[in-house]
Amino acid sequence: MARAEAIRGGWGRAQRLRNGDRTTTGGSGWGETSPWDNASPFHNLGALPQPRRRTLVLGILAILPLAVSLSPASAADALLPDTRFATPYYVQDSGRPGPTVLVTGGIHGDEQAGAAAAEEIRTWTVVRGRLIVIPRLNVPGLIVGRRTIPEVDTSLADLNRDFPRVGREEPPRGTPATEIWEFAKKQKPTWLVDLHESRSLHGTREGATGNTLLPCPSAEMDKMLPVLLTAINATLADPKERFVAARRPKDGTLSRAAGEHLGINSLIIETTKPGQKISVRVRHHTTIVRALLVRLGMLERP
Numbered sequence: 001m002a003r004a005e006a007i008r009g010g011w012g013r014a015q016r017l018r019n020g021d022r023t024t025t026g027g028s029g030w031g032e033t034s035p036w037d038n039a040s041p042f043h044n045l046g047a048l049p050q051p052r053r054r055t056l057v058l059g060i061l062a063i064l065p066l067a068v069s070l071s072p073a074s075a076a077d078a079l080l081p082d083t084r085f086a087t088p089y090y091v092q093d094s095g096r097p098g099p100t101v102l103v104t105g106g107i108h109g110d111e112q113a114g115a116a117a118a119e120e121i122r123t124w125t126v127v128r129g130r131l132i133v134i135p136r137l138n139v140p141g142l143i144v145g146r147r148t149i150p151e152v153d154t155s156l157a158d159l160n161r162d163f164p165r166v167g168r169e170e171p172p173r174g175t176p177a178t179e180i181w182e183f184a185k186k187q188k189p190t191w192l193v194d195l196h197e198s199r200s201l202h203g204t205r206e207g208a209t210g211n212t213l214l215p216c217p218s219a220e221m222d223k224m225l226p227v228l229l230t231a232i233n234a235t236l237a238d239p240k241e242r243f244v245a246a247r248r249p250k251d252g253t254l255s256r257a258a259g260e261h262l263g264i265n266s267l268i269i270e271t272t273k274p275g276q277k278i279s280v281r282v283r284h285h286t287t288i289v290r291a292l293l294v295r296l297g298m299l300e301r302p
């Protein structure tokens with residue numbers, strides 16, 4: 001069971017990546033050959049004229065389901081297969097008992113650092129428990145660099161407001177949220193970390209959440225937050241940039257719903273988009289997630 005799930009979830013591909021084989025036949029599709037200093041998920045297409053770029057993007061999307069179906073490592077590892085929301089997920093089972101951590105990115109399509117960081121995190125080797133990563137929850141939004149899902153009813157367009165709200169026994173709203181929610185319920189993670197970016201650093205204006213952690217309160221979260229803050233802030237020289245814990249995630253978000261309805265230790269990481277290279281924002285995400293996994297005994301200390 002453990003082995004089958006690991007293979008299905010792209011474990012073999014992760015191993016190949018660590019061994020220096022940067023080609024991939026699965027659905028990950030972007031950004032694996034370069035640093036993250038380029039804003040678009042399809043950044044290599046940026047130099048092409050519009051019609052060619054559009055043709056190439058459509059071509060990539062057209063072959064994505066085919067590539068997924070041809071790769072044994074990816075055969076069952078896409079959510080919403082054969083739809084425009086199709087997105088790969090990666091389940092790595094260490095084969096040893098321990099926590100299950102679900103890391104998600106790209107639920108807002110203009111927050112590329114979260115998706116890029118998740119693509120990196122999915123290649124890490126865990127020695128205990130399971131690491132599950134869905135790098136790009138909102139593929140249509142990431143393709144066009146927009147926060148919301150293009151071409152859906154405006155009431156559903158912000159995917160991170162489509163999950164069951166506090167105090168209501170209700171299903172998620174819309175197909176992508178429904179599929180993601182069912183996946184989360186099935187996998188039963190003990191921790192969920194959703195990777196985001198903010199437009200303003202905390203303290204620079206009312207409600208700004210750049211460089212903050214937004215936790216759903218729990219006894220375990222209370223103990224974990226200082227660990228995460230210490231780890232990331234040890235890397236930041238400017239006191240103004242240091243991460244702080246802020247309010248809980250907004251109602252209707254995946255993370256809030258996971259905390260409220262599923263009892264998962266759930267957390268949003270918000271980096272700050274303006275004025276910082278994507279490589280820096282990715283490093284902030286990965287530093288915090290690494291600290292979590294080390295604390296949970298899932299990663300060897302670096």
Ligand SMILES: [Zn+2]
Binds near residue numbers: 108111196197
């Ligand atoms: Zn966001």
